[in-house]
Amino acid sequence: MTPPDRPRARRSARGRFGEKAVLLALAAAATISVLVTVGIVVVLVEEGALFFTDVPITEFFTGTQWFPLEGKFGVLPLLNASIVIALIAAVVAVPLGLGSAIYLSEYAPERLRRVVKPILEILAGMPTIVLGFFALDAVTPALQMVFPGLGLYNALAAGIVVGLLITPLISSLSEDAMRAVPNSMREGAFGLGATRRVVSLRVVVPAALSGIVASIVLAISRAIGETMAVTLAAGTIPNLSWNPLEGMQTITAYIVQVSKGEATRGSLQYDSIFAVGLLLFVVTLVINIIAVRIVRKYRTVYQ
């Protein structure tokens, strides 16, 4: 065997075949992540389709009553409740999240920032069941002091705790966006005689706006998909109302309510959770895509 042939010979030996197999296995693992998405879509569409053979899709989207036991499947009360609670959450979380982000990014000394930031992130990792308990056990009683006659189940308490859950999402992503604004831009404004407030509000926030808006959009998507806190705090009675002091059932709470009992496979109730699940999936997916688009389209590239 001549020397130049040797490496080539070794390369095509057993090791190379083994490596091909390993690579194939790794690729298969990566494919599984795609299969999960395909699985979600197929399951939701297939089971949802079964539901829509029994319930006309127009009734589903226009009906104002959701009483599955009476065969009334108008999804508006559920969708409305999800939106109401997400909006309350946003009203709570946007000021708290943006305020914290501005404080951490523009005002806080580095040492304080390193303490405060992880504390805020504890909230982000808080199991939602804990927030649901907190809503029922502490927030609603506190609210009842302000609004006498407030029921145990109400959208307000649910919205507040969900807001608490998404606050760190907004503050952390917005702060990242604000810190990505180059310091030279702040200096430029300070050099013109701007105060820190003006620099924060008129230079840094506008420059980071795409990231900030995206963080809010993502947070709202998270709020709509939130389950345990709203199930425990807002109750399980479908209620088409904009009054945050009333109890209402969200899409997610309905899925939980049905799952808790023994909905037999193949029953209309069983199929209905996939139908509303499909709606939830589409809504959150669309919102997430919007967030990604916002970041991509309006992102200012700083050299």
Next chain:
Amino acid sequence: MTTNVDPEKTAKDSPIEIHLATGAADGGASPPAAGAQPGATSAEPSLGPPIFRLHDLGVWYGNHHAVKGVTMEVPKNAITALIGPSGCGKSTALRCLNRMNDLIPGARVEGRVLFGDEDLLSSDVDPVDLRGRIGMVFQKPNPFPKSIKDNLEFGMKVNGIKPTAERVEQALVDAALWDEVKDRLKAEAFSLSGGQQQRLCIARAIAVEPEVILMDEPCSALDPIATLAIEDLMKKLAERYTLVVVTHNMQQAARISDQVAFMTVEGTAEGNRTGVLAEVGTARQIFSAPKDPRTEAYITGRVG
């Protein structure tokens, strides 16, 4: 340059002498090589009275003594260039003049900087107001991600100047940018070229009607043509404003400046590197007959 006429000179305790002489440094062609133009033969007219008088200025960043013992004067309506090797603290010193160092956590400034007759480092001086009067242009063009017009109006609003169209136009004309952008004032500032962005930043600084403009290596991020445009602009601005320009480009300092301050680095016992002022003089003196051997080494290209 021992013949230098220096009527106002006092015997200060600082080893650094201050020479106020010669107007607009000979049209910008003076090569940096020493001896090209042997010392001035006639008594040079003095520059205007000093607007800044720095006395024993020092800057600490935490435990790092970044700059120490800078004593010099900055004449009004002239261009003073701060030159020196990188890391010599020239930008740090410049940033004392409008208290930008206040914004850096852990920065401490000592000594005195008299603006007119008042120490602007004094704690009862309002730094925000001060920065409106002493403008600054930075190393990299840093327009705000807004329109050209908004960039100009920002500073005016901040300083309580009514942002009229005339003022916007005037600032852009003064910054020699008007002809290029007059049709697209609403365009994003980022759509301009690097040189245009830097002129926009100068226009932004002019628009707030400052008395002094500090420039921190304003051309270092620009190509040669844009650099020349900015240099021409600086010379024009010197008629109305006092300019203090940091540059690492000696040719540029020779082309534009009336007075040159050369800073250098000293190693300390603890291994720290501290910037010190080696020499101040007219541009002609510094480039033709430097007194300090370190200056000479630097400008003849042996160091740095």
Next chain:
Amino acid sequence: MSTLETPAPPPQPPAAATVRPLAKKRARPSEQLFKWLVVGLTAITMAMLIWLLTSVLIRGAGSISWAFLTDKPSSNPAKAGFNSALRGSIVLMMVTIFFAWPIGVAAALYLEKFAAQSATLTERRLRERLATGRVTGLGATWARTRLWWLRIRPRVVHLVDVNISNLAAVPSIIYGLLGLAIFVGVLGISKSLLAGGLTLAVLILPIIIIAAREALRAVPMSIEQGAMALGATRWQAVRRQVFPAALPGILTGTILAMSRAIGETAPLIVVGGVVYSTAVPSLNPLDAGNEALLAMPLQIYFWTDQPQASFQAIAAAGIIVLLATLLVMNLAAIILRNRYSKRW
């Protein structure tokens, strides 16, 4: 600076240029107001967290005892224990990690270290082989297929990327529906710890992939290239050099993904319902397919949902145990990160 106006005799310092006097420092109420506003908003957020933690602690501390941790559930709140839930969660985590970790790490290795690498060499070799005309028929088709794959691979990888980040944002309850339909419905697994663990595995798969990719990316290319320069193949370089270097980061990410999974409630309810069971699950994960789906968050939900106030106290006690577990996991992640984190 006092002798400005005195006519200066020659040795006097030069008269300073006259400038307007400097403005004295002044209070800016809007500045102060704004600063206190952002400080206040940050403080409110932290205060809410403190309120949450203290209210849970006050409510539940009295019910925490050794018996609470070792007792079975009971319909009598005074006797009800958390032991089954605790065991259920342990088994769930074992099942979850068993499925999610290898798949997640393998996917990350492929996406980060193989699919994203340039294939110019392979491409050239295939082209040359086709050009010589020595390969014909099936061999040529295979070579063309590979060329085509190499050409579209970057786009496919990008799609997979987008897909994974989208998956991470899908509401967790949707994963419950997936688990219910696939694991329980199609595969016929009973509503058990196994079904729940599989569902949570799918839920945290994207999180593990993202974390593992970040850890792999943090290992500098020079390590890999150094190994390859010594004659190692890419796989050898990755397995022997890159993977060990990235392991602490991958493990940190895994622990954080687990701490997400251990608190998940909704997908478990969808998969398994909320069953009242006095069974004590075995800790053997091989039995997971036969054990009723019990877990800490499910037990907490079950108690919280009871109308009697006495159940609220044990629910709070359960929350304390859950939060303590999370705290331990997060501390482990932090220690792991600090101990093994290298600055390249």
